[in-house]
Amino acid sequence: MTSHFSRVAFTYDRTRYHPPEVSGRIATALTAPVEKLFRDPLFLEIGAGTGRIAVPIIARGYRYIALDNNPAMLEVLRQKVAGVARKARLVEADARELPFERASLHAVIAVHFWHLIEGWRQALQESLRVLRPGGFLFEGWDQSNGESEDWRIQQKWQEILAGLGYRLVRGRHQARLEEVEKELVRYGLEPRSKTVAEWVELRSPRTSLEMLLERIYSFTWDVPEEVFRPSVLELTRWVEATYPDPDVEYPIHWQFVVRSSRVP
Ligand code: SAM
Numbered sequence: 001m002t003s004h005f006s007r008v009a010f011t012y013d014r015t016r017y018h019p020p021e022v023s024g025r026i027a028t029a030l031t032a033p034v035e036k037l038f039r040d041p042l043f044l045e046i047g048a049g050t051g052r053i054a055v056p057i058i059a060r061g062y063r064y065i066a067l068d069n070n071p072a073m074l075e076v077l078r079q080k081v082a083g084v085a086r087k088a089r090l091v092e093a094d095a096r097e098l099p100f101e102r103a104s105l106h107a108v109i110a111v112h113f114w115h116l117i118e119g120w121r122q123a124l125q126e127s128l129r130v131l132r133p134g135g136f137l138f139e140g141w142d143q144s145n146g147e148s149e150d151w152r153i154q155q156k157w158q159e160i161l162a163g164l165g166y167r168l169v170r171g172r173h174q175a176r177l178e179e180v181e182k183e184l185v186r187y188g189l190e191p192r193s194k195t196v197a198e199w200v201e202l203r204s205p206r207t208s209l210e211m212l213l214e215r216i217y218s219f220t221w222d223v224p225e226e227v228f229r230p231s232v233l234e235l236t237r238w239v240e241a242t243y244p245d246p247d248v249e250y251p252i253h254w255q256f257v258v259r260s261s262r263v264p
Contacts, residue, residue, distance in 0.1 A: 004221055018052060022197045022256065027056040029196035029258050030138050034107045037134060041106035044130065046095040046123060047113035051077035053140065058088040065105075067091045067098070095123040100130045107131075111140040115176040116218060124183060131263045137189075139180065139259040141173065149250040150208040153239065157212055160234045166227045170219050181259070189261040197256040202249035209239050209246070 018026065030053070034041045040063060048054045048066035050073050058064045058081050066088060068074050074090050081088055093099050095110075096119045108127040114120045127137055144151070158168045184191045213232050215221060223231070239246055 023056040025197040045109040098126045107136040115173040148252040153208045191261040193259040206246040
């Protein structure tokens with residue numbers, strides 16, 4: 001997993017892009033409830049990556065610990081926050097063993113994270129351990145309504161893979177979110193989900209194709225090279241035959257959802 005993120009560290013921001021006004025809305029959704037209750041709150045983000053969520057919050061002057069176990073992702077983040085990071089700390093560590101005291105933080109943020117680690121239960125337990133009474137656990141994710149040309153291209157790839165005898169597993173993220181929700185309820189918490197931002201991204205079929213070719217998404221990582229190569233060749237031909245101009249952009253309708261739980 002770590003090596004995949006080292007490979008995508010520099011393309012991550014090109015492909016998981018939030019427009020500035022959306023970043024701002026997400027930052028507000030994650031900070032306003034905490035600030036209402038705690039003075040000068042301390043935030044921790046586990047799996048902070050290149051700082052898509054962290055940078056706008058750090059730039060607003062909050063105390064923020066951005067934790068990731070991948071040095072390449074953290075290096076991109078370090079370069080972005082140079083000059084504005086007076087109250088930020090970048091920590092290379094494993095979210096399953098947080099190097100922080102019990103009840104020492106006001107909010108823990110996890111965005112697009114749980115589905116990437118086997119030991120998510122331990123990371124969740126650790127997140128709850130470091131939260132102060134009344135502190136917030138925020139989980140966040142992007143979701144689209146699945147009606148875009150981007151989705152159609154991914155579906156076509158899945159079909160091609162099936163034709164080659166390979167079953168692509170999708171929906172791991174959603175399934176994991178459901179598992180985490182059950183675990184939170186088991187801890188006696190009351191997770192509440194809310195859409196905090198909506199936007200439209202324009203993406204061309206060529207970009208959709210490149211994102212699969214470059215194995216940006218985690219659902220592409222397990223496909224063995226000997227199946228991957230012929231499948232993307234066939235997909236490339238299909239895209240060329242289907243879209244007269246593969247650089248024409250089509251809309252993707254996105255939402256950002258935050259699930260909040262408060263520890264007693
Ligand atoms: N939260 C950021 C965002 O939404 O843009 C980054 C999400 S990225 C999909 C997931 C991040 O989790 C990667 O940067 C990866 O290195 C990190 N990660 C994976 N396993 C981890 C672990 N056990 N401990 C800490 N970070 C981890």
